[in-house]
Every structure is written in C-alpha cells, then in structure tokens.
Amino acid sequence: METDDLSKLESRVYRLYTSDGAYEFVVGSGLALYALVRILGLNPLTLLVLPVYLLLVRMVWRTRITYPRLGYARFRSELRKRERQAILRWTLFSLGILVIGLVLFMSWKFWKLTRAVQAMNQTTQAPMPDFSGAKLIGGAALTVVLAGVGYRIKATRFYVVAVLTFLFYAASYFLKVDAIYALGATGVALTITGLIQARRFVRENPRLEGEVADERAS
Amino acid sequence: MSELPESGDFKPIADLDQVIHAPARLAIMTMLYVVQGADFVFLQKQTGLTRGNLSSHLSKLEAAGYITVEKKFVERVPRTLLKLTPVGSEAFQKYRQQMQEALGRNETKS
8 A cells, every 4th residue: 555545545444343332342341251250259261261252242243233234345464463563562551551550559568568567666556558559550551551442443432431440440449349340340331332332333324235236236 | 817738738637547537436446455355335335336336337347357256155145255356456556646647747737
C-alpha cells in the first residue's frame, strides 16, 4: 500500500469490524468468568475451558452478526500484524508501568515495615503497613490498557470502561474487598458495553441478502 | 477567464482504462485493492450499489480478467469470494498513476 489515502481507507474498513461489540463481549465475559471461577473457588482447571468458549463466541458472533451485515473481507496479514503489535506494545507499556509502580510501592511499604519493626523493638505500638494499595496500581495499569485499546481503535466507549475500572479498583481498596471482585466488575462492564455496541451495530447495519441475490444475478 | 488547456494535456485522461474508469467499477477495484479478498455483501455495503448493478459490474471486471470470482460454501452458507488478479492490481496501479499525472499536470497549469 503506497499512499496514505489507501492506507487510511484500509484502516477505516478494518475498524468497521471492531465496531460490532464482539471484542468487548468476548474479553469482558472472559474476565467475568475468570473472576467467577476464582470467587467461587472452583478448580483452576475449569479455566482451561475459557479459551475454547471465547473462540466459539467470537466465531458465532462473526458468522451470525458481523458477516451478514458487513460482509466478509480478508485483510492483509501485515495490517492485522500491525494492529496486533500496536495493542501488544501498549499492553507491555502498561505492564511496565504496573511493574515499576509495584516495585516503588513495595519498596516504600518495606521501608515503612522496617520502621515499624524497629519501632516495635522499642516497645511502642506502631501500626503495621497496609499492602492493599497495590490494588490501585493494578487498577491503574488495567485502566491504561483499556484506554490504550480505545485510543487505538478510536472507540470512546473504552474510555468509559477504563474510568469505571479504576473506580472499581478504588472501591475495592477503600471498602477492603478482594481485587478479584473489581476485575469481575470490569468484566461485567465490558460485557454490557459489548452488548450495547452490538445492539447499535445491528441497528445501523441492516442485514443484506447478498449471496442469494448474487446467485440469482449470475 | 481561465486559459484553456493545451492540446495533449487531456491525453492521459483519454488513455485511462475505461473498464476501471466507471465510478462503480472504480469503487469496486479500490475496495478489492485495499483488502485481500471480499465477498459480495461486503462490496454491496461499501459501494452502495444494488445487487443487480454490482453483479453486472463484477461480470465486466471478471471478463476483463481483473478479478476472480470463487464460489464456495462456508458452514453450508454460499460465499462468493472476489479477489483482484495480478493483472487487475497492475491495471489499477496504472490507472491511479495516469490519473494523478493528469490531475497534477492540469493543477500546475491553473
């Protein structure tokens, strides 16, 4: 692809296929199910079913909702690779923030712990440091990932979910609830966003009976 | 009043590939150049053409050897996959080049 105009057209068409809500629904329900398995304390092997479920949902979504409305298009592998790499880079960047944040946070807490132990040795009642603040850093990293995906595919709905994610993690910190509930709530929020987006997509793109007509015309 | 173009300035336009030059076929060729392959519904949606119209333009492009039409069944549903042939891709590139040259030449004159 040698010109900007055609590249833009290619990206625009590619982006149409991310407007069906499938990604949000698949990722959201995946996160929610993962959280549910953890909350209910089910056998971790149950999670092996998750990738199969996610792939099946995505396949059925595409064949039943997306392709009958947008049609089928095969994109060049370089474009798919470029899009995947951009999201991967952003995720790694966010994970980098998470790791740096956790290291700084833990160092600070260990410093406070050392101080507390020293204080206890001096027979004073110093409070033990609280490590639950790591939840906020985890939430912030997930927020950055979601905002990054939204920026990449130019979908403002991801920003809303990103803000909600941070709020869920902040709530889990202040209410002293396990962070897995915040992850589950993020999953549910994403799933609902996916369903709303799918509803909008179906309304905006009526089903076309192309193949039948095509057979008749030729 | 603007100066009339000199004779020969429109030659690149006259030399344009008439199979591609029709707006509907140009839209089809552009879409197929951008993606690796697409089905009938995709082209109908993107070009806004009616079924019959699209079918007739596709036949012309196929007759010119610019596209290939592959009919197959995907999960018992018929799917017509349309692709640009190497000849079609080359013709499209040439068309774009000629068009850019023609437009560029007349723009610099004005």
